[in-house]
Amino acid sequence: MAKENENQYHNEDYEYDTLTNEKLIKDHDYDGIRELDNDLPPWWKWLFYLTIVFAVVYSIRLFVFRSDDLIQYREYANEMENLENAKPAAPEGAAAFEVVVLEDETSLASGKETWDKICAVCHLVDGGGLVGPNMTDNYWIHGNTVEDLYKIVETGVIEKGMIPYKDQLSEQKRLEVVSYILVELQGSTPATPKAPQGKEY
Numbered sequence: 656m657a658k659e660n661e662n663q664y665h666n667e668d669y670e671y672d673t674l675t676n677e678k679l680i681k682d683h684d685y686d687g688i689r690e691l692d693n694d695l696p697p698w699w700k701w702l703f704y705l706t707i708v709f710a711v712v713y714s715i716r717l718f719v720f721r722s723d724d725l726i727q728y729r730e731y732a733n734e735m736e737n738l739e740n741a742k743p744a745a746p747e748g749a750a751a752f753e754v755v756v757l758e759d760e761t762s763l764a765s766g767k768e769t770w771d772k773i774c775a776v777c778h779l780v781d782g783g784g785l786v787g788p789n790m791t792d793n794y795w796i797h798g799n800t801v802e803d804l805y806k807i808v809e810t811g812v813i814e815k816g817m818i819p820y821k822d823q824l825s826e827q828k829r830l831e832v833v834s835y836i837l838v839e840l841q842g843s844t845p846a847t848p849k850a851p852q853g854k855e856y
């Protein structure tokens with residue numbers, strides 16, 4: 656009875672530590688070691704409530720409103736967008752290379768270098784023609800546009816002795832040498848011009 660007066664909060668449902676008179680967890684007895692039934696510290700409880708509130712808000716935003724600023728959704732969307740952007744990049748990049756006559760000095764000088772080094776063997780340095788046709792006249796076997804010439808340099812005419820330069824020269828180098836033919840060799844007067852071949856343009 657005296658014990659009960661000491662603690663006004665005493666309750667029939669609990670057992671109390673005889674020494675400190677604090678609440679014990681019922682039926683929690685391991686070889687005489689008992690555990691106190693203390694309240695959780697307030698900071699812990701509030702943190703716990705906060706996580707519940709956070710989870711509810713997060714779930715609603717994620718599953719109901721599908722907010723796109725929730726990391727996984729945004730990341731996924733970004734990844735997909737990047738993929739979409741990456742796809743047409745290759746063909747666009749290829750199309751960006753335009754086969755048009757280059758008239759700047761650097762390109763023509765570079766074209767002449769290629770010509771003298773590789774093409775002159777068959778077409779001569781001055782373009783007069785030897786094994787290959789004359790590049791200075793108005794006669795062309797495969798057409799006279801920059802695309803026509805570019806295509807021949809790219810694919811060659813193997814059976815006639817014109818080598819394909821697709822693998823040997825970059826597209827830039829091919830365009831440079833073709834430009835050199837059209838800008839510098841066309842209309843010039845070679846020392847020993849080969850007889851016209853093909854059609855006059």
Ligand code: HEC
Pocket residue numbers: 769770773774775776777778786787788794795796797798804805807808812815816817818820832833852853
């Ligand atoms: C091994 C000899 C050889 C070499 C090297 C060579 N060509 Fe030719 N080229 C030819 C022959 C042969 C033809 C004629 C093809 C035909 O009759 O269809 C030709 C044709 C061409 C034509 C088309 C001419 C026309 O009348 O339509 C172009 C353009 C051309 N060559 C550019 C080049 C360029 C540029 C190079 C150097 C990168 C080069 N050639 C290197 C032998 C050569």
